[in-house]
Amino acid sequence: MSFDLEKRLAMTLTAHEGSAVDPAPIVAGALTRGRRLRRKQRMVRVVGVAAACLMLAGAAIWLPISGGSDRAPLPVSALLLPAAPGEPGAASRPDLVGTTPGAVHFTVDRLLAEADYVTWTAGRGIESVELRGRIAARVMLARDRAALDEVQQTLASSGSPQQPVEVRVNGRPGDAWYDPAPPPGGQGLWVVRWRPVDGLWAQLDIHGESLEAVIGTASLVRFDEARRCVVPFRLESLPAGTRLQGCSVNLGLDGQGAFAEGSLVVGDEAGRWLTVRAQRVPVGVGNAAGELRAGPYRVRRQGSEVLEMTVAPNEVEVFLKVWGDGYTERDGLTVLSGYTPAPDVDDISTW
């Protein structure tokens, strides 16, 4: 009876989960409301800090103040990937763009001052960097225009782009279009797509109001150097026929160190793929236990599609579905068994 009821419950709930919905308007609405909430919180914080400063200024007259922050703030350069000596930039070798998970063939050094977080991605036909902070922008490179069309938009907009207009970025041809902000307001999304050199397409998605400013930002993207796409771990055990296909790393300025999150995508010729993601977690968070074993590690199941383990300071997950397809749990354990952390998660030169 109990088994029957439980089985019926699972069937009943699945039957009433409802139909698929388009997530775009819900995400767009959440972003708008979230930004409003954040602005409100910042306002409250600014007022609080100002009041505290006034009190401290008064107290400093007779109280000796010593010490300070126990950790120096990270420099903006912490958001940069390491140089890739010997690897050409996209301007001279556009044919290399998106072909290797080990490098991005462009850089955005002059935009980093506005960012608190960046996510660099390489491999599988696309190279990109997404910047968050006082700027909300993404730059993508691909060898053909169709590859850019297939990438999911990550910045909010109304989803009703206006007619494109022809533009020139550093003298090179392209077009730009504006997608108004989703209701109830906020900044609209500009998309600039241009050809920095023949055989290369670049795209800038950015929240902003003025086309001139957006073109100015696009002109700051540099294609004359390459950087290594790196994560603070290696995968030394892969199922037969599997190779590294993609790399993604998220670096930030307000964490314990610059590394926030890194992912490697591996796959094979048959179209199977999976994602291994390491996320930095606070000291003391994580769980060394697990019902499965992968090499030296204990591994836990997170539902039926994700395997996870803790290798301080990171939580490591293997996604067999959603961010993967076709590989079995056994394959996932094989991959995790070869997980090898970099010598120093806080020193990108050791990755």
Add this chain to the structure above:
Amino acid sequence: MTFEEYAFARTQALIRLARLLCGDEHRAEDLVQDVLAKAYVRWGRIARMDQPDLYVRRMLVNANHAWWKRRSSRDISVAVVADRPGVVDAAAEVDERDALWSVVRALPPRQRTVIVLRYYEDLDDATIAAILDCSTGTVRTHAKRALDALRERRSPSATSLGARSVL
């Protein structure tokens, strides 16, 4: 993972969960949007957690419970459903599922949440306890009470025509 990547990847699943938790399609979308907006503000911290999705689901469950608390007390009438052993045709199967769904919807919020997380999300009791911020013992108690109630309302002895107030 950026907030947008997470949101685009998980919104569908969160809405399905919210529909089962609150039983209302439009409120489910409102709940998810509200929760995602709050998650956006704290994303720097959430993204660093060992299981960001678990945390967001916890926010969703709490938002749903808060809505129930704010709501004025109201009875829900639920038809009592008899067990129908030997039912084989598809239409009867659908009827049975609809009837069982009505009973699930009528469970007290925390019991229904446990049932949904356990039998829809397929989560173990420890994970459910983490989402509900309670002990695994409490989860088992909610589950047992819910299953007892479901059995009672589906059993022939409890069969009667009409409706019954469950809240």
